[in-house]
Amino acid sequence: MCRVAVTLLLDPPGAGCVLVRQSPLAELCACLHALDEPGHHPASAGYVARTHAVLDSGLLATAAAWAPLWGAFRARYLLPVSAGPRRTLAGELREVAALPIGDFTAMTVQALIGKNDTDLGPELSDEVLHRLRLISTSRMEIGARLRADPEGFRGELLGFLADFAAVAFDEEWPALRPVLDRDAALRERELRRRGALALAGFPTASAPPDGPMSGPVSGQVNGQANGRPLRIVFDKLYNATARVDADRPCLIVPTVHGRPHFVIKHFPGYPVVIQYGADDGGPATPSLEAARRRLAALQDPTRLRLCYAILRNPVATAELATQLGMTAPQVSRHLRRLREAQLVHTHRRGSVVYYQLDAEAIERLGPDLLSVLYR
Structure with a gap:
């Protein structure tokens, strides 16, 4: 899927062209x-x-x-x-x-x-x-x-x-x-501390590795090295590219x-x-990619059954395999997807790892998705 994004080209990539203003x-x-x-x-x-x-x-x-x-x-x-x-x-x-x-x-x-x-x-x-x-x-x-x-x-x-x-x-x-x-x-x-690269710390942003760009100035690349502009990409619902420099700060x-x-x-x-x-101490707004991973992880019926099984109490992989009639490796693969989507908590007792659903993360999926769409 082609990424829909706003790209900022920052030259030079130091902090001087990015200013904080209330x-x-x-x-x-x-x-x-x-x-x-x-x-x-x-x-x-x-x-x-x-x-x-x-x-x-x-x-x-x-x-x-x-x-x-x-x-x-x-x-x-x-x-x-x-x-x-x-x-x-x-x-x-x-x-x-x-x-x-x-x-x-x-x-x-x-x-x-x-x-x-x-x-x-x-x-x-x-x-x-x-x-x-x-x-x-x-x-x-x-x-x-x-x-x-x-x-x-x-x-x-x-x-x-x-x-x-x-x-x-x-x-x-x-x-x-x-x-x-x-x-x-x-x-x-x-x-x-980080110069303009600090912009990549926003939930919607990333600083992609060197590679071809799309958009009105296609063919240019992220140039943190070689004296080229720094490229910061923000997930949005439209494509655009804008230059930032000493004469036109961000x-x-x-x-x-x-x-x-x-x-x-x-x-x-x-x-x-x-x-x-501004950070008010509440949960951070997820990135678009994080929301996609969570939604994709929950599309599978087996993973939904796993979520139900670990909602109220932490359960070990072997016990989940018994409850769901699956092999332990099969359960482990599904749990790995849920873990990668940050939808489960884990803790270890001795050699046994227990999994429990992050109920708050599930509950927040609705507001999180709206947060992504509102951008």
């Missing part, structure tokens, strides 16, 4: 997304409930109307648009207000369509509005408003974000910031309310941005 604007929009799709963000249920209690019906209706801009395919300007040092929310909103209107329009259209098209142009054509109409009437209406008055559209959006923050974010931010600071400190330490932005989404934005002429879920 962003109140990015977290504000993560809050708005959790408000719009609370089923995706059960950990944000308390925030969503508090927000519904304080927002008036007008702000709630406006939040729902603008929601496609901070959906799964977020508008690029709702994440840091420059690599500058820590800024306030007001400072980030001023940066959005200063964007060339053509870039602002193109970033908005990308969010509405949900594609990384870079040839949409700075204006909305009839063809683009038709595409939006095929997606949803609400998105077509946003597009029509944008085409009629892009500067007015931007002013209304920024005004809403400021109003929403005053009511439902400014008190939340001080509690979120220490969590983001702790996670950012860990990322910065890892960057100092910003990694932790989020609390954005979990479990893993967002990569790579609009031309702006820093590449990765928004990831």
Whole structure:
């Protein structure tokens, strides 16, 4: 199966082209997304409930109307648009207000369509509005408003974000910031230790060995050696390749309310941005390959019978063979698949190894799969 992925080419591969940035604007929009799709963000249920209690019906209706801009395919300007040092929310909103209107329009259209098209142009054509109409009437209406008055559209959006923050974010931010600071400190330490290769530590990422690439810059290879760019590949639901260097850094932005989404934005002429879920002490989000291994391991009826047999108590291989009417080598092969998928615990007593099902791993398969699909 051909891998669907976003590939970053980092040149040079040191830490200097990867920067950690906390962003109140990015977290504000993560809050708005959790408000719009609370089923995706059960950990944000308390925030969503508090927000519904304080927002008036007008702000709630406006939040729902603008929601496609901070959906799964977020508008690029709702994440840091420059690599500058820590800024306030007001400072980030001023940066959005200063964007060339053509870039602002193109970033908005990308969010509405949900594609990384870079040839949409700075204006909305009839063809683009038709595409939006095929997606949803609400998105077509946003597009029509944008085409009629892009500067007015931007002013209304920024005004809403400021109003929403005053009511439902400014008190939340001080509690979120220490969590983001702790996670950012860990990322910065890892960057100092491993350079840009630290990006391969994300659950969705890998640094493949040297070999041919696919995508718009096919034929290039991972060049940690020989002075070539470092190649980091992220499992996503579309293919793209973006270059990162001293002039176009990669910003990694932790989020609390954005979990479990893993967002990569790579609009031309702006820093590449990765928004990831800050470590809150909960279970780590699995990689796409880990989820595949677990699902594949459970497709076999015999392995399902083994899972049932070792669910409540640890059992040795010989006893499992007796219970299932199989040979010990047959049972061992199936147990090895379950162990490789990290679905069983083992412990040894003398010369005997006992197996027990990891019930929590099984229970989490549903949420884990959703976490993969939400990326």
